[in-house]
Amino acid sequence: MQTNLSDRARQLPRAEEAERILRSCVHCGFCNATCPTYQLLGDELDGPRGRIYLIKQVLEGQPATAATQLHLDRCLSCRNCETTCPSGVDYHNLLDIGRAAMESAVPRPLGQRLLRSGLRALLPNPTLFKSLSRLGQALRPLLPERVHDELPVLIMAAKPRPAPRHARRVLLLEGCVQAALSPNTNAATARVLDRLGISVTPVREAGCCGALDYHLNAQQAGLDRARRTIDAWWPLIESSAVEAIIQTASGCGAFIKDYGHLLGGDPAYAAKAARISDLSKDLVEVLRDEPLEDLTARGELRLAVHCPCTLQHAQKLGGAVEQVLTRLGFNLTEVPDSHLCCGSAGTYSITQPQLSRQLRDNKMNALESGRPEVIATANIGCQTHLGGAGRTPVRHWIELVEEAL
Structure with a gap:
């Protein structure tokens, strides 16, 4: 796709990356066939090809509007289009660049700003999130249907984890909302890995991976959380005390595997982030290579x-x-x-x-x-x-x- 970024857009930190991605798109439209929002809405601007055009227009100097922001907001970032695309368009990174440009150009209404700030403050804090979720469950009968339908169901407490005892050691992302919503998931992981001769080394300081902030367009805050997570893990990584970093939430895993790319321009963290990404594995990647029989x-x-x-x-x-x-x-x-x-x-x-x-x-x-x-x-x-x-x-x-x- 022919592209001519504006002088202002060329000053953006990821301008070259945006231009490269835009040029790789041949606007064939295969992506729309597997886009969930395009299937529901039937609007070209609510499919990947249309969103790419919108981002291109803004980066070429056309005015950013609330309508453009809405079409980008409606994208799920599911990346189904990337699986379908015959040209290998790196859509999710272009979307991140476009959303960041929109966020600085189009002020959001107060209600949206409060909602997004509230989510960013609440969800990465397991203690606060669990307390408010329990309160919401107690008040569920009194709440409007739209509200109580969105209330999370708190699941039973975690069973005990085995103490580390094997030579093979791994790290396990403890996460944020999962610790409250499904605390037994990581405990079950530790018990299964223990049966396979692998021990989990706990690092409680590694909390939210940063994906939540990043995908709510607070990208710098998300990268700061990523840096704190790297800092929490780094002593064990540097000493080669663990063979992998395991995630039981695939959303967190996808983001951590992208640390190397997202922090590639940070001199203090680029090498560390790349190492973390290399060691990062979804739980299934570990189990499929073990003697499950x-x-x-x-x-x-x-x-x-x-x-x-x-x-x-x-x-x-x-x-x-x-x-x-x-x-x-x-x-x-x-x-x-x-x-x-x-x-x-x-x-x-x-x-x-x-x-x-x-x-x-x-x-x-x-x-x-x-x-x-x-x-x-x-x-x-x-x-x-x-x-x-x-x-x-x-x-x-x-x-x-x-x-x-």
Whole structure:
């Protein structure tokens, strides 16, 4: 695509990257065929090709408008279009650049600013988030339907973790909302890894990975959280005390694997960030290479597997969880349109509730078409969002594995 950035746009920190990505797009439109928002709305500007044109126009000097911002806000960042694109357009990075340009050019209404600031203050704070969630659950009957439908369901407390005892050691991102919403996920991970001769070294200081801030267009705040996470892990990385950094939330994993790129221009952190990204693995990447047959699991449940967008499109691990669960004896149902987003997309279910709910209902219909007993997923946001429908139970797949041992 022919591109001519304005003089102002050329001063942006990622101007060359934006121009390179824009030039790689041949505007073929294949991306629209798999874009969830284009399928729902049928508007060219609510598909990847249209959004690329909007970003191009702004970077070439045309006025940024609230309408342009809305079309970019409606994007789920699911990256399905990247999987489909025959030209390999790096859409998500272009979207980040475009959103940052819009954020500085178009002031948001007060209500939006308060909502986004509140989410950024609340969600990365596990203690505060858990306390307010419990209060919301207690007041649920008194709240409007739209509000109580969005309240997260707090899940049972974590079971004990085994003490580190093996020579093989890994780090485990403790995360932020997952610690409150599904605390047993990481505990189950530690117990399964212990059975495989791998111990988890706890580093409680590594909290939110920064993805939440970054994708709410507070990009510098997100990168600052990334730096703090790197600092928390670095002594163990530098001493080669661990062989991998494991994430049980695929959304966090996708962002951490991008640390090397996002902090590549920071002289103090570029090398460290690249090393962290190299060591970062989704949990399924570790388990699939281990002798699972030694676990003697009895996976008798009939499962539908929901593969989060951050696992299949961002990390290119589509089908990996299904393979592990099949090896362990679980009975998996067919899921039509498994490539489509469930509508969770971080805070999208809160900032774009109507679209998010439509996508959730469509996804639940697909997941339930094979009449599963349980739906298994690999990301806490998707787990909470799908579970909020109040239909088939939704669990993290590692908990189901641990219960089958």
